Amino acid sequence: MQWDDEYYMQQALNQAQMAFQNNEVPIGAIIVLENKIIAKAHNQVEQFHDPTAHAEIIAITSACNYLGAKYLPEAKLYVTIEPCLMCAGAIYWSKVQEVIYGGSDIKNGYSKHTGNTSPFHPKTRIKKGIMDEACIKLMQDFFRSKR
Secondary structure, three states: OOOOHHHHHHHHHHHHHHHHHOOOOOOEEEEEEOOEEEEEEEOOHHHHOOOOOOHHHHHHHHHHHHHOOOOOOOOEEEEEEOOEHHHHHHHHHHOOOEEEEEEOOOOOEHHHHHOOOOOOOOOOEEEEOOOHHHHHHHHHHHHHHHO
């Protein structure tokens, strides 16, 4: 069965909710290959005491391990919030086919640092704004709870 972008983004949001419950910045990511979710992840920076333990990087590592490959040229990455520059680099090197994200991150997203220049592999397609209100609301709720 083939699902749509909203279905997969909801799965990424479920991961983000897990991060929220674990007192992590609530960002979730999944990787889809041939309409099958092959990796799920959420931020685990606090748990691992590791600033690189972002959802996208954990998902990429998991997907590569699952496939026994270092590139993901036919995979789609769904992430709830615009990737940061570090994650954009990991996405570049993994050669993900498509990045689909929910909410923009004007403070820490890749576009703040790259302007109109894409930091992704030339063959990578970008789609943004999928379920952006729900993705942004979860982030706002998290940071509001910290004040």
